[in-house]
Amino acid sequence: MVFYLKGVHLPHRKNTANFVPVRMTVPKSVTIPTSMHIGAPAMPIVKKGDSVKVGTLIADAGNGISAPIHSSVSGTVIEIFDLLMSNGSTAPAIKIEADGEQTPDENIQVPNVADKADLVKAIKNSGLVGLGGAGFPTYAKLSVERKIEELVINGAECEPYITSDSLTMEQYSDDIVYALETLLKYFDIGKVIIGIENNKQKAIKIIQSAIKDNEKITVKILPSVYPQGGEKVLIYHTTGKVVPEGKLPIDVGCVVLNSTTTAFIGKYLKTGMPLIEKTVTVDGSAVKEPKNIIAPIGTALSDVFEFAGGFKTEPKKVLYGGPMMGITVPNMSYPIIKNTNAVLAFDEKETIISKTTACIRCGACINACPFGINPPAIAKGLKNEDFEQMKSAGATLCMECGCCSYVCPASRPLVANNRLAKQALREHSKKEGK
């Protein structure tokens, strides 16, 4: 018997749930960063003045874990420059002026897949990275020797506002099932479980009927409780397995793929067109016409918002991703990248800058945490540089889902403290190791 982990009930705000994604007009130029994934940045293989087409390889995968990058427009490379990404790292970015023709690269062909190695290679060449979250290169996740007991497909989409995953499930259920059938063919997979939150009835029905009578694939309907889509949470709720601290899902025989990532695998296997565009939910209180937009990777946020009718009020805060884990951007010249599933713009009213007050020890944070972490104890440990306390209170387990900060009546920066504690612990153990 699996008891559901704790979490919080959030307002869903899925305003764009019925907005079938529309392909936006090609922007004048795109800025494609070489670091859109976890691992080494890709290495540019084009130079200023080169002409490229849609799907042309513009940067090779770097050493180790990395992913190649392709042009999302046809046009001319006009600049390669260092870009400070919103995660704080700097990597080269390739700016391409679009000719508006969107001529596809003639070298693009349907990948030839005859065995597992071919499939992993094809997925690597497609430039695919985890599209739901951190952007971990998908081929690396699939480069496993052992049997995959459960392949879990993440269709939880638990963040408020975002509907791009559920619309992908609704529109591209065939691609998802095709990808799963191919994976089942070449990999040793026990079963496939597609986890979807119960507030996406349409997606559930469509996926269920697309699976038809494949016995190995099942849909698991999950309660709409945040963070249902957290990797370890989803694995526990779909398989009953606990991923031990510091271990990976594969250590318990699981691999988790996001539903949009899976749909892309299916589409790529059919067309050979690499990852060059993304379905993005454009929403937030400042946006005039919230909708789902298919945008070329590298499109500036300002162009995306303009396509959504511009702003009805002045935006004060703009996010990559959902409101619980999203990252703020300093200005709107930042591009849509591979793992962008939403861009949200909030007006002044929703740009909450609440005053932090004293902790009243209500325990709301402790009781909201899916993993049983004690954020106030971590904060205390951080203040006293007590590494033992930070560790025993569970700092290293924190996935930064934000439940603790969300429920805190005193608006204390609990997640931020957890992040700092994790960093302090990392540095401390490095020092200890020397």
Add this chain to the structure above:
Amino acid sequence: MSQLHISSSPHIHTNKTTTSIMLDVIIALLPATIAGFLIFGLKALSIVLMCISVCVISEVLFNKIVKKEDTTDDLSAVVTGLLLGLNLPATTPLWQAAVGSIFAIVLVKCIFGGIGCNLVNPAITARVFMLIAFTDLAKPAFPVDSVATATPLVQLAEGSEPNLLDLFLGNCGGAIGETSKLALLIGGIYLIIKGVISWVMPMSFIGTVFIFSFLVKDFSLTAALYQVLSGGLFIGAFFMATDYVTSPATPKGKAIFGIGAGIITVLIRLWGIYPEGVSFAILLMNILNPYINIWSRRKLFGRTK
């Protein structure tokens, strides 16, 4: 375009604030306050208002003297004053109510660092302090139009039996806000529905008093119900034991606290020198709270060592 705001996630927040929680507690105590006024008259109201205003003024002055930012807008001082007032008999002299309020705010709360830092519940501790300092307070007040001679608990101790319905409605002797179990129950349920308190604490506290007295009172249902409906058990279990600062965070901890407080209450009531033990029981469990919090930690998901 103006600079965009940069901040750490999450970017949305629950509507609950410390102030809204305290406001909910005040709303939840209104039925008991009204009942106290109806049962004990205007004097009762004046005591409650005295406690609230002295509590608020004490906190303002204390923060001014120690040059700290004013914190009374969180309404916690109002809650402390209201709870203290409701825990006093209507015969309490106003000056004593004022002294108790200063004690609660200054010595129990502010000296330790204000809201969130006190070790024990200010209202409970002040109540116990007043019980010992002003011995007259041990003799409770009675409804304005009644000729009762003792509180239900004293009556029980002397062997007579009060009417259960009177006990439930509050038509009996006792502190201003503790007699009407109906009013307290309405307020308590409001707090549970609003998610301000957990049902675990009142359930385990009241449940333990019921089961324990049922067992020691020769399995008499009536005797056990008398214990449950008498004295300050309801106000204690719903409003005082549930004080965030001085009670455990997890459901398991709340259950331990509630069971412990229930046992101590019955022990004092049946074998102690005071007829009522709820305040002492909560105070004692307050002191044990840091340890209960350690014993009742949540298990970390996926931690093996």
